[in-house]
Amino acid sequence: MEYSTGIMGRVFIVKFEHExxxxxxxxELAKKEHIKFATIVLLGALxxxxxxxxxxxxxxxxxxxxxTITGVSETVGFGNIILRTDGSIKSHIHVNFGNKNEVLTGCLRKNGKVFITIEAVITEIITKVNRRIDPVTGIETLKF
Known part of the structure; x- marks a missing residue:
């Protein structure tokens, strides 16, 4: 196990619009606001x-x-936003989708198109943690 400490930074309340x-x-927000590490909570519909x-x-x-998820689904999600070692931004968000009697959980990777609205709370954490490709697994993991 590895870990790091951090302190709370800014808190952003965000409304994502239809489509x-x-x-x-x-x-875009992370780049504009120079967010290097944050947690994110999402609530709404995709x-x-x-x-x-x-x-x-x-x-x-x-x-x-x-x-691929198609059709409107109620959505809740939690994840993080982390600066990569190359300076780009990587969000890692796990989302639950609910539509009528169907429920699915997964990692939101692309094309998350909003239906009406998604509300989010993004909490910045001041720390030195970032992301890098793990040579063994081939996936992006935390770098301390």
Whole structure:
């Protein structure tokens, strides 16, 4: 186990608008506000999204199981926004989708298109943690 400490920074209350791509807008906000590390909580609805709902098989490196969500789903999510070692922004957000009697959980990876609105609270944490590719697993992990 590795860990780091940090202190609370700014708190952003965000409203994402109908048909915006929530991931692109998170990245835009993080760049504009120079956010290096933050947690994010999302609440609202998405009308489409591409997610990863686990690996295809339990092997390392994992091959992601992609799923496209279509149709409006009530959505809650939690994740983080972290600066990569190359200076770009990476959000890692796990989201639950609910539509009528169907529920699905996955990692929101692309095309998170908002239906009416998504509300978010983004809490900045001042720390020296960032992301890098782990050479063993091939996935982005925390770098302390």
């Amino acid at each position: 915006e791509d929530v991931l692109l807008k998170i990245e 009308q489409s999204a591409d997610i990863v709902s686990g690996p295809i098989a339990p092997v390392i490196p994992p091959e992601p199981h992609w799923k």
